[in-house]
Amino acid sequence: MANIILRVIIIYLIVIFLMRLMGKRQIGEMEPFELVITLIIADLATIPMAEQTIPIWYGIVPLVAIAIVHFLISFLTQKSTIMRDIVSGKPVIVVNQGKIDFKELKGLNMSAEELTEQLRNLDYFDIGDINYAIVERSGKISIIPKADSMPITREDMKVGAAESDIFYCLVENGRIIKRNFKELQLHHNIDGIMHDIVYKMMCTDNELVFVHMSSSGDAYAQKLGGSIESFKLKIPQQPKVDENEISPRDELRRIKKGTTTKRESANTKFGTAHSTGGA
Secondary structure (H helix, E strand, O other), X not given: OHHHHHHHHHHHHHHHHXXXXXXXXXXXXXXXXXXXXXXXXXXXXXXXXXXXXXXXXXXXXXXXXXHHHHHHHXXXXXXXXXXXXXXXXXXXXXXXXOEEOHHHHHHOOOOHHHHHHHHHHOOOOOHHHEEEEEEOOOOOEEEEEOHHHOOOOOOOOOOOOOOOOOEEEEEEOOEEOHHHHHHOOOHHHHHHHHHHHHHHHOOOHHHEEEEEEEOOOEEEEEEOOOOOEEEEOOOOOOOOOOOOOOOHHHHHHHHHHHHHHHHHHHHHHHHHHHHHHHO
16 A cells, blocks of 8 residues: 555655646647647556556656657757748737638637627627637637627826736635745845734734735735725835945955955065174
């Protein structure tokens, strides 16, 4: 039993490591050769897990070989557009200037009904609103709507808006995530920030279950049994360092270096005088 558990753990860790090296694409975003390699890896990994009579190296070596093939194909597709088209295919325009291209649809083994279903999933219920529809290498469809059907933006309405910021989860299920404090450059003042959040939420540290905050101080938080609340914190600014200002540590080093230089100079003079006197 222990042997089986050990084999499963080893194979599992190797597969996770190889998948991490292959990238972070989701299944729907994988190109055909990536999906094939992923399926092969999954199949190869089960063989040494289930069969104890098969040496574990018989499972590890094919996994590593498949990973090498993946990196080789990825390298070739990056360097050669011809190779990329052969391995991954190329984008296909299935709706061209408002007209469905049935020839291209046939080449993709896709019917017009399947196309309209895909368009409905993208919230385009009227095919007359579409100027171009492109089937990408991953199989997803990209839409370029007609000018009259494009959504109105703030720029069209001449309405100003602040730029969006990245939010980090600082508290999850009551647990403080210190690495995200570091991302916001607030790791030096975790206690102070948490005190301000607890004060805003009018709860205790143990009752705070969720905090989401940006570098500008915009925050969303939830306490135990409550709803998500929004507020803004005043983020302490980091003191600006003057490039011409010498830190105490550097000043101490300079003093020590100067003292050492004076000693060496004195010793040199003494040694010269001694030699002269001896002559």
